[in-house]
Amino acid sequence: MPKHFKYFFILIGILMFLTTCKKYPENRRKLFNSPKSDIVGSYFLTLYEVDGVDSIPLLNTIIGKDITSSISWEFFDKNNEHSYPNDYALESILGAGSYHFTDKLKNLNITFDTYNMGIQTLNVFISRNGTWQILALDKKKGKRILKIKREFNGKNYVIQFN
Numbered sequence: 352m353p354k355h356f357k358y359f360f361i362l363i364g365i366l367m368f369l370t371t372c373k374k375y376p377e378n379r380r381k382l383f384n385s386p387k388s389d390i391v392g393s394y395f396l397t398l399y400e401v402d403g404v405d406s407i408p409l410l411n412t413i414i415g416k417d418i419t420s421s422i423s424w425e426f427f428d429k430n431n432e433h434s435y436p437n438d439y440a441l442e443s444i445l446g447a448g449s450y451h452f453t454d455k456l457k458n459l460n461i462t463f464d465t466y467n468m469g470i471q472t473l474n475v476f477i478s479r480n481g482t483w484q485i486l487a488l489d490k491k492k493g494k495r496i497l498k499i500k501r502e503f504n505g506k507n508y509v510i511q512f513n
Contacts, residue, residue, distance in 0.1 A: 386456045389490040390497060391428040391439075395419055398498070398511035399475065413473050414445075424512055426450065426497075438462070445473060459483045459499055475510060477503050483510075 396418050399406045410418045427440040438449035441463065448463035462480045465473065476483075483499035486509070498511040 386452065386485070386488050388428070389488050389495070390426050390450075392426060392490070392495050394424045394426065394495060394497060394512035396422065396424065396475065396510065397513045398509065400507075400509040402507050410473065410475070418475075445475070448476075453482060457485060459485055477501070477508060487511075 396407075396410075399410055399418075407419060414422070416422070422443055422445060424443045425441070427442070429439065438451045441448045441450050441461065444466070446463055446465035448461060450459055450461045452458070453460050460480070460482045461476050463474055463476045464479060481501055481503065483501045485497075485499055487496055487498040489496045494513065496511065496513050498509070500507065500509045502508070
C-alpha cells in the first residue's frame with residue numbers, strides 16, 4: 352500500500368507543476384501555449400502608465416482623440432513593407448513597424464516609425480526601437496491581452512493592449 356501512495360504523490364506533484372507554470376509574470380496562460388500565435392490580432396490601447404501614473408488622458412490630449420477606442424493596433428504573423436525581413440508587422444494609424452520575440456520569448460523587440468498625417472503623431476513605444484518585457488500575453492475566449500513594460504531614461508513605462 353505505501354508504494355501506491357508514493358506514485359500518487361509523484362503524480363499529484365507533476366500535475367501541479369504542469370497546471371501552475373506561467374510563461375509571463377501576470378499571465379493566466381499556462382506553460383505550453385504559443386506566444387507567437389497568441390499575439391496576432393487587433394488590439395486597442397487600454398493602459399499606459401509612466402512611473403505608475405495613468406497617462407492615457409495626456410495621450411488623448413496630444414492625439415486629439417480617444418486613443419483607447421479610436422486607434423486600433425494590428426499585430427501580424429507575417430512581415431510586410433514596414434517590417435524587417437525576419438520580423439512580424441505591426442501597424443496602426445499612428446505608424447507602422449515590426450516586432451520579434453527575444454530572450455526565449457520573454458521579451459518583445461519593437462521597431463516603430465510614426466506617420467505624419469496631419470494629426471499630432473506620437474510614438475507610444477517611446478523610441479523608434481526598444482525591447483519590452485512581456486508581463487502578460489493571453490488569448491482567451493476571443494479576447495486578447497498584451498501587457499509589456501520597459502524602462503527608458505529612468506522612467507518605467509507599462510502598456511497594455513486588449
